[in-house]
Amino acid sequence: MNFKHKYVFLLPGLIVLIGILIFPIIFTVRLSLSGWNSFNPGLDFIGLKNYIRLFTDDPRFWQSFFRLSFLAITTVFLQYIIGFALAHMVWKDIKFKRFFRVLFLIPMMTTPVIMTVIWRTFFHESLGPLNDFLSIFGLQPPWLSSPGLAKVSIIVVEVWQWTSFMFLLMLAGLLSLPKEPFLAAAVDGASPFKKFIYVTFPLMAPISIGAIIIRLIEASKIMDTVFVLTSGGPGTSTETSSFFIFIKGLREFQMGYAATASFTYLIIMIISLTVIVKVLTKVLMRE
Amino acid sequence: MSLLLNKISFKPTEEYHLNDISLKFDSGKMYTILGRTLSGKTTLLKTIAGLQTPDSGSINFDDTDFLSIPVWKRNVAMVYQQFINYPHLNVRDNIAFPLKQRKMDENLIESEVKEAMEKVGLIGFESRKIQELSGGQQQRVALARSLAKKAKILLLDEPLVNLDYKLREGLREEFKKLFNVSDESNSILIYASTDPLEAMQLNGNIIVIDEGKILQSGTAKDVFENPATAKVAEITNDPAMNINKCLIQDNSLIMNDSVQIQIPDQLKSIPNGKYLVGIRATDIYLDDQGFAFDVEISEISGSETFLHLRNNNLKCVATIEEVKTYNTNEVVKINFDKSKIYLFEESGELQHSPYQ
Known part of the structure; x- marks a missing residue:
């Protein structure tokens, strides 16, 4: 067998892999060891200075990271609960089943950035319809300019935008479940509620884990919502990791430092998602 | 105690699935419903279990209106033609499932499950997953679950039909023994079958059903010797x-x-x-x-x-x-x-x- 042919056939795939994955990662690592900024563009070598600065002298990065963790876990948790509930609702034969199934999918078919612009208008403190309505009760909450409420606004928009996706995954999962265990459970004396707890939920565990992980990975990149809705404000109170990296790299042009933050973020995400998968598997699958 | 079916009819489409069925089942006895495929056997069992609601008629058990009781509150157990178990649970938890629904004491569950497993010969398979069992063993699990429940009404819908010949013969023998045991518990046992030989061997009361109608009911000997119609014959x-x-x-x-x-x-x-x-x-x-x-x-x-x-x-x-x-x-x-x-x-x- 001529081994040269093997490499010829592998080459196109390898080129793509090196071009879009391996090279950027290696370049990011190299970049993170340089002091590239708008005054000194170029790949000089400054050792671990950027890393030392990130770990010892930059609470803003860590704040944005913990804020991101909070937002991601909260939104995905809410999406899972609401998405599962909606899917369960239209899973059985109810009236207008098809209508509801399509209705619940509409948010997913909209463009997130444009929808966020609409949400921003909706939340606007003096011109928005929400406060116009709340003024009947004498309320004028500062949806986007108070640090706490701004986070709530982001959670609302994220949940609205992505629950459909969770709904779709959970409905597909429910429809793929075998019918027989439910027949057996009914005869075995399980009430509808117990049937959910002891049969539906455990049978859905593998699908739930998959759906939660997909959404967690997506949610940890929260960027467009923050960018359009609050631009990280007020102050830095809604800034997430990706938004912080974006500001450092593409607004302040501290390319080297942004690369350091990116690479650190990547490592932390890989470790924490691995741990989360393990924990979820243990809790949901009881293994 | 007896189960009374009074003029049960079920007509989901053009054809009757159950047509004016009136039957009386006495506790402590065994009944075989004999009929060809699509004759309405499964529908009848599902109606008794509560998985299906008839269009008209009434079911009374022990002087209570059975139709007004939802399926999970009726004290029935059912074994299906397909091997139906809970794929996410192991053998032991599968059998314990109906008992746990009743919030029975853990120690009691343990002994009941053990007893049921002994009856069907599954000792040693407690922690196996359902997918790791053969078809015959899966059906034994389903059977053990229905026995462990000690239901007042035990419904068996062609439980042996999907098994290979040897297993079928073996399990049928065990069925006879199991039925004798359940006689003591005074439950009603209803067994649906397409196989006349099986019905005769089980030697209970035979109910012949065709196109949703009861053609004849009586002892095995009676139905064999004096079929009411040519169809029954x-x-x-x-x-x-x-x-x-x-x-x-x-x-x-x-x-x-x-x-x-x-x-x-x-x-x-x-x-x-x-x-x-x-x-x-x-x-x-x-x-x-x-x-x-x-x-x-x-x-x-x-x-x-x-x-x-x-x-x-x-x-x-x-x-x-x-x-x-x-x-x-x-x-x-x-x-x-x-x-x-x-x-x-x-x-x-x-x-x-x-x-x-």
Whole structure:
């Protein structure tokens, strides 16, 4: 067998892999060891200075990271609960089943950035319809300019935008479940509620884990919502990791430092998602 | 205590799935519902279990209106034709499932599960996953679950039909023992089957159902000896009883131009006219002086041979007590055991049975 042919056939795939994955990662690592900024563009070598600065002298990065963790876990948790509930609702034969199934999918078919612009208008403190309505009760909450409420606004928009996706995954999962265990459970004396707890939920565990992980990975990149809705404000109170990296790299042009933050973020995400998968598997699958 | 079905009808489409069914089941007894596929057996069991609501009629158990009780509150257990278990639980938890729903004490559950597993021979498989079991073992798990529940009504919907021959024989033997055990618990046992042989072997009360209607109910012996109609005679025999049109005239029974037999003594009192004649496949034997029939198909079944025979428009199946290969279109000479002839009216009702 001529081994040269093997490499010829592998080459196109390898080129793509090196071009879009391996090279950027290696370049990011190299970049993170340089002091590239708008005054000194170029790949000089400054050792671990950027890393030392990130770990010892930059609470803003860590704040944005913990804020991101909070937002991601909260939104995905809410999406899972609401998405599962909606899917369960239209899973059985109810009236207008098809209508509801399509209705619940509409948010997913909209463009997130444009929808966020609409949400921003909706939340606007003096011109928005929400406060116009709340003024009947004498309320004028500062949806986007108070640090706490701004986070709530982001959670609302994220949940609205992505629950459909969770709904779709959970409905597909429910429809793929075998019918027989439910027949057996009914005869075995399980009430509808117990049937959910002891049969539906455990049978859905593998699908739930998959759906939660997909959404967690997506949610940890929260960027467009923050960018359009609050631009990280007020102050830095809604800034997430990706938004912080974006500001450092593409607004302040501290390319080297942004690369350091990116690479650190990547490592932390890989470790924490691995741990989360393990924990979820243990809790949901009881293994 | 008894379970009373009163005028149950279920008609989801154009055809009746259950048509005006009234039955009485007494506790501590065993009933076999015998019928062909799609005759309404499963629908009837599901209706009793509560998985299906009939269009009309009432079900009473122990003087309570059963139809107003939702399925999970009725004290019934059911084993299905397909092996239905909980794929996410191991064998032990599968069997314990109905007991846990009742919030039974953990220690009690443990002993009940162990007892049920011993009965069906599953000891040693407690922590196996369902997917790691063979079909027969999966059905044993389902059976153990229904036994552990100690339900007042135990429904078995063709539980053996999807198993291979050997397992079926083995489990059927065990069924008999299990049923005797459950007799003590005073539960009602209802077993649906398509196989007449199985129904006879289980030796309980037989209920013959066809197209959603009850055709006859009675003991195995009764249904076998005195089938109420020609249809019952077909359903309760395997191979089905040969039913053919015939004419009784001047002391001879005419099936067609060439097959005519002298009327035996016990049929002498029957008036002339058109009838249906019923002869069991086992009551046909080879006879050199008999009638010539062409072989259409011959099948060897264990120690017997089934011959599908034809004489012009007259068709019948004969069981020959030997293993022999017959060629298609080969001519064989057969005769009928005249003392075992059944006569039915043209409309199907029994006119004469040799056991009367």
